[in-house]
Amino acid sequence: MKGEVNTEKLEFYVTVEYYKHNKHATQNLEVENPYAQYYKPKPYQPPVIPKAKGSPAEQKPASQKEEKGIIDTAIDKMKELWDWGESKGTATKEKSPTILKPEGRSAVSVGELKKEERKEEEKLIIFPLLVKPENDTGNKWGKSRNWTAKQGSNMTTFNSNRDKGKRKHAARDLYTKPYETIVAIADGVVLEVKSFYCKTHQITVRHTLKDGRDFIIRYGELDPKSIKVKENDKVTQKMELGKTGKLLKYIPRTKEYIPLMKIEGETIFMIHFEHFMGSLGFDIKKNPLSNGNKPYNRRPDLIDSLAILQEGYNNSFGIKPISNDSREEGFTEHHARKALLYIYNKYGRDIAVIVEKMYRLETTHFTSEQYRNCGTGGMEVHGPPPYYGWDPTTFNKHSEYTPIGTWSHMEGKGLSRQGGNAQEKSKPKMFVKLPSVLAGMEYKAEYIQRYNGNYARWYNANETSAQEKYRESLKGIKSKIVDDFKDEK
Template identity: 65%
Template sequence: MKIEELKIGAPHLKLANENNVFKSKNHLNVEDKREIYSAQIGTQDGKQRHYHVDYNKISYFYGKSRGIKAGEKLKITIYEKGKKLFDATNVSVDTSGKITATLKWDTISQKLPNRVVHVVVVDSENKILYEGNKVANGGVHITKTSSLLGLAEYKSAVLVKKSESNDRSKSKLVIFPLLVKPENDENQKWGKIRNWTAKQGVNMTTFNSNRNSGARKHAARDLYTNPLTEVVAIADGIVLEIADFYCQTHQVTVRHTLKDGRDFIIRYGELDPKSINVKVGEEIKQKHILGKTGKLLDYIKKTGKYIPLMKIKDEIVYMLHFEYYSGSLGFDLNKAPLTNGSKPFLRRSDLLDPISILKEGYKNSFETTIGSKEGDSELFDEEDARMALLKIYKEYGEEIAIIVEKMYRLETDHFKSEQYQYCGTGGMEVFGQAPYYGWDSSTFKKHPEYSPIGTWSAMENKGLDGKGGNAQQKDKPKNFVKLPSVLAGMIYKADYINRYDGNYATWYNKTNLEAQEKYRESLKAIVPRIVKTF
């Protein structure tokens, strides 16, 4: 048997001959790479990352490795700026290459109010396998609680309380960046679908939610507002940077230094460019007006105009995009820019979820606490459809965008069906094995980021049963393909239409011409309300 081409997947390949040319008598030496290729600090099961912890918490190092034998002795150490703090306990490597260790933050003897630490893993020969300070989001922010940890702190607490009646504002080291509650607060108009306090990834306003179908992660918490709402400094500080930001908005970056020792960076993003009220290098006081909330605009080449990117029920969304950095990488943004391309956030590694400091400011500004809404996994809504259709419009053209919107509206009850909310699709049933579940793989291979992420099951509605569509399954739940985004489903439909030379009705029924004609007629009555706004 003659082999024309041989492809071997291995970390390192060396050709034995000097000229690196394959000959029949040559052989390959395959070296297995020893490394930890994925790691995080978080829950014991590895499902949730810890970005911000207290000294009384326990975290776990959870890593995935290759080339490291089960039972091999590793050493895991916690460092802060090159200084060793403590060694992890219960370090283990299992047969699958999973590495776990217990991190007891209370082991740190000197409990500073604010610090950022990272993990270093070495093998028995002291070879470094992982350095948390060299990967994006590899650090953990530790903050001391307000609980009374000792007599000195107790006395300080008493003194603050006695002076509180004389000057309550002195205890408010941080305030909320808005003078009014955001419109995606739990009891406000967008609180149910875009609650900013929800756990990470639950909706598009939260930290760590997907952007571009998971190509990057959201680096902030978004606070929705009425048009041009004033944005204020949460504390005293100095302006480090003013620059263009996403989609025709601006950002103002401020270093805040507090009396309790905290020293950090806040990026106030997506501000209206005409509203900026500060200059680089300016020293500002708490509550200083930085600017006003802006709206995201997207350019449509066909019309030569900018249109609002974010709308909810035809209302344009204005917002503050609020990013939080510990400052452990310094405050010179020329040497260490906040945006640097490092995945998954495309930000530098001292980025933190700002939920804790926003809640602190919220309590101080509005004299009430706000809880976190746990919620389910992210549910898709009409705004996801709008953003996806805009991309379809720009890449595939107006005609296909209109057809895709009409198909989605018909199949998802105008973006309200449970299948749409949970799966991002309409009409994509499971009829094969993973990873593509019976569907054509060409789109998914061309765009791996759009590949199915699993399945979802529910009792099926009647739908188009009896009208040429699939028969309704009544005796048990039906399985549907779950995609990472609405855009993934719409890209698949657009590619499908092109594959069938524009005959979109084959999506409904590939062989019955009469059924196809009925499908076309049913789409004619549907108005593509979203695409008509482009």
């Protein structure tokens, strides 16, 4: 209470303690002093500064310092003042005083700091791209291939099917423009750099954060020539690791490498982003990330990388990613491309060209409702399950191609009145639904072989005139996908 003059009320100050990034304060309160009646302060008397006898100071009047009773440590030490000089000056406020920001625990004055004066919180995680991905909401592939969608809902998400359902996708895929820069999401140490998938590379990094998190990220499908780091290198947040690469599939028949991912004629580049908790250790030579364990062919501490990508996205771009949970709209041209790659490699170019043209004619270039829902373009139901009246030869050889049901819809015009079946207008027709586009394409390829190359028999088994019209219809159709297999290396 030292220094208080009004003993009826005493002012108390509150000490504020800071913990991590949080702070709080109470307001000053005035309380009645119950002991005021017992305490009567003496009138304030300024202290006397002693002056040496015979000195200049003794001959001068009191200085401004004396009159205000200011005593400093120099007087305390030297005991007697010998002389003094004094001049008048003016102090002008040119800028605000610096406000010291407390670190740890300290006593401070209560008050809210201005927003611009607060220390920006450290961002422990950032996004692995410097730009938003092409399959982000609002971008080119954000509707059908959104990286934020629910598990398994499209090809880019964690837990989506691979190899006709034989395994599951172990990552989130972020589509990019060609050779986009990939950066470290946090400080860490490189555990491994090696070849990965379809002529791309991967970088595996152990990230150890200040908040105690310790985990592994596999940055996959990078361009091999762009890699900037090597095993045991230390990386810092936002340090460039490499660039997104082009996935290339080898065709033994022609000894060509062709793009694996192509949508609507555009080759897709991406980063394949895997997240391991690290609970199985960080010696990945002793305990590799990839193995034969189903369904992901990865070790068990693999988790969906969505959460950490969302955290980094928010820190890098200042907003939370907008989730898009709409499912991919059935079979697309991408599925046709992957199936034709297989047909091209197994049956050769000529059959692949015919199969593509047949599909384009029957599916309106892979856009029809029947194609999106069934994976085929012209397989009507005309018998009981499981094969619905169709020759079971292919289904018996490939049990994974067995029809999975039926789908009904009003029939399109097709080649009605041109030698084909008459268009049914009064009621919906039933169509065979297959598990994949490859099932329908291989069924056609084996059919063509079984009938010595007479693919037109697929359209009409008996009338040669109808078969000829079918051949003429296919002549005017370009096999754009298979033509890419020849031209691109």
